[in-house]
Amino acid sequence: MRTWYIEDAGGGCRAFSEVLVLVSEKPREVYTSLVPLTWQTGQTLEEVVLELVLEMMSRAGVTKEDQILVCSGNIFNDLHKYLQENQYNWSTARMEGLAHEIAEQVFFEQIVNAGFPAYIKLTSRNYREFYQLVEKWVLENKSRLRYLKDRRVRQKPIGNKYCYKANRSRPRHCSKCHSSILPYTPMVECRMNVHGKKVHRYYHPECSPVKPLKNKLVTIETTLNGQPTCGVVTKSNREERCTLCQKSIPAGQPAFFCYNNDQLLSFHLSCLSIMNTPAEA
Ligand SMILES: [Zn+2]
Numbered sequence: 400m401r402t403w404y405i406e407d408a409g410g411g412c413r414a415f416s417e418v419l420v421l422v423s424e425k426p427r428e429v430y431t432s433l434v435p436l437t438w439q440t441g442q443t444l445e446e447v448v449l450e451l452v453l454e455m456m457s458r459a460g461v462t463k464e465d466q467i468l469v470c471s472g473n474i475f476n477d478l479h480k481y482l483q484e485n486q487y488n489w490s491t492a493r494m495e496g497l498a499h500e501i502a503e504q505v506f507f508e509q510i511v512n513a514g515f516p517a518y519i520k521l522t523s524r525n526y527r528e529f530y531q532l533v534e535k536w537v538l539e540n541k542s543r544l545r546y547l548k549d550r551r552v553r554q555k556p557i558g559n560k561y562c563y564k565a566n567r568s569r570p571r572h573c574s575k576c577h578s579s580i581l582p583y584t585p586m587v588e589c590r591m592n593v594h595g596k597k598v599h600r601y602y603h604p605e606c607s608p609v610k611p612l613k614n615k616l617v618t619i620e621t622t623l624n625g626q627p628t629c630g631v632v633t634k635s636n637r638e639e640r641c642t643l644c645q646k647s648i649p650a651g652q653p654a655f656f657c658y659n660n661d662q663l664l665s666f667h668l669s670c671l672s673i674m675n676t677p678a679e680a
C-alpha cells in the first residue's frame with residue numbers, strides 16, 4: 400500500500416494557473432498539472448480540477464487500496480465527492496512536506512518564468528503579501544495581463560448555489576452581518592455541499608457575498624392605509640391568521656405577508672385582491 404498526497408497552490412492569487420500535485424514520498428514520485436487560466440467548456444473550477452487529478456491518478460496507477468490524503472480546500476470539493484462515491488481509501492489532511500513544497504515551487508516557477516523577480520519569495524506561508532506583490536507586478540504592464548486568471552469562469556457557477564426567496568415563519572441568522580432575518584422577508588439562501596454534507600446559509604439580500612443566479616422570490620406592491628407597501632408571497636410553515644377576514648391561513652397555503660410599522664400583516668391572496676380592487680362609487 401502506498402500513500403499519495405494531493406495538494407494545490409496558487410488558488411488565492413488572481414494571476415497564474417493553480418497548480419495541482421499528486422505525490423508519493425516513498426518511493427518518491429511526483430505528478431503535476433496546471434489548471435488553464437480560462438476554459439470554454441462551461442465546467443466549474445471543481446470539475447476541471449477533478450478531471451486533471453483523475454488524469455494524474457491514472458498516470459500514476461493509484462489503486463483503491465492505496466491511501467490518499469487530500470488537501471481540504473474547496474477547489475477539491477468534487478474530488479472529495481468522487482473519492483467517497485467510488486470507495487477510495489482517502490481522507491482530507493493539512494498538507495505539509497513534499498506535496499506542499501512541490502506545489503509552491505511549481506507555482507513560483509511559473510511566475511519566475513514569466514519574468515517576476517526571482518529574489519522575491521514566499522516566506523513562512525505569507526501568501527497574502529506575496530500574492531499581492533505578484534498581482535501588482537502583473538497589473539503594472541499591459542503585456543502581463545494575459546497571466547490573470549479568468550475570474551468569470553471560476554465564479555460563474557457559484558451564483559447557481561445562491562437563490563433569492565422569502566423567509567418563512569422562522570427568523571434566520573444572516574451569515575454575513577449576524578443579525579436576524581425577519582420572518583416573511585426577502586433573503587438569499589445558499590446551498591452548498593461541504594464534504595458530502597448539505598450546508599445551508601442565509602443572507603439578507605444586501606449581505607449576499609455572491610449575486611444569486613436563481614430566483615424564487617415573489618413580491619407584490621400594494622397600498623395599506625394609504626401607504627405604499629411591499630410584501631412577499633410565500634407558503635407559511637405554520638397556521639397564520641388573515642389580517643382582513645380574521646380567518647385562518649392554513650400552513651402550506653401561499654399567502655401575502657408584509658410589515659406595517661414593524662408589525663407583521665398576513666392576507667389570503669383572495670383578500671389581498673379584494674383590498675386592491677377600488678370600491679365602486
Ligand atoms: Zn445581513
Ligand SMILES: [Zn+2]
Pocket residue numbers: 641642643644645646666667670
Ligand atoms: Zn382573508
